[in-house]
Amino acid sequence: MIIQEDQFEKYIKQYERLIITICFSFTKNYFDAEDIAQQTFLTAYEKLNKFDGRNFKAWVTKIAVNKCRDYIKSPARKVEDLTCEDYKYIEDTKNSPEENILSNYSERKIYELCSRLKEPYRTVAVNYFCRDVKLSDMAKDTGENLKTLRTRLYRAKKLLKILWKEAVT
Template sequence: MRKIREEEFRELVSKYEKLIYTICYSFTKNYFDAEDLAQETFLSAYKHLASLSNDNPKAYLTAIAANKCRDFLKSPSRKTDSLTDEELSLIEDCSPSPEEELIQRDTNERLHRLCIRLKEPYRTIATDYFCKGKKLSEMSRESGRNQKTLETQLYRAKKLLRAMWREEEI
């Protein structure tokens, strides 16, 4: 039983790297895991170079690869628990991105500036509705004014704001 030298081992790697990778891939079905396991196979064979004989290196390497893959698949670190849709929704980040926050803040500031430029009674109703988030029913109770009147004023305020918004864009 003749021992393999390092130069011969390099030749073995070149000769069997595709085979070992294919074995690892057939176990893992993942390109990156297969690459890692093939590398671990050759590393293990290199560490035990003294016990590697020239008799049947292909069988020796494929056995190491198969064992590495089995160990990998049994590894508790690989175990993943699937989350239900409900659990996933609990951890999902629903907050707006920084860009969205900036756009929203700029839009709100621009809308507030435009509301202030309106004449009364449109200024008050537009500011309360768009900037303070008040509902028409709430404004009607607070002011004692008819809700239909407020709806008409809000409709006109929206129309004026739309025109002013377009004017600013030009």
């Protein structure tokens, strides 16, 4: 009995969950199971001329099991155990893309709000909040009194709080 393409499509739809479940039971990884299931049906399609026409379910299941066994034996799949020493070299210390976007947005928003302040508060706020310049360094660079800069920063914070509330509402 020769299976037509439309009949083969029906078989795929009928048995795809079964094949994925079988593959998952071997691999314990859904994505690998999907890949192997896809390979199973591709192999079945390529070897349709060898199918005797009696029990498609048993035939495709046997292909899936063989594919899973090949996958498990594959040297490319071999997992190496890492030591604690190894982990410190591969540790990801970078921010996620989401964190980068939020951080960039926050920095732009703070700079925008600081830029809306009138002098002398604008300079102190931009240097302190956006450029991470310490008040003591600002005092040395500008020659202004540290206490004066602290007062300006205090007032700038109060004004920024008001601007922030206006921006949010």
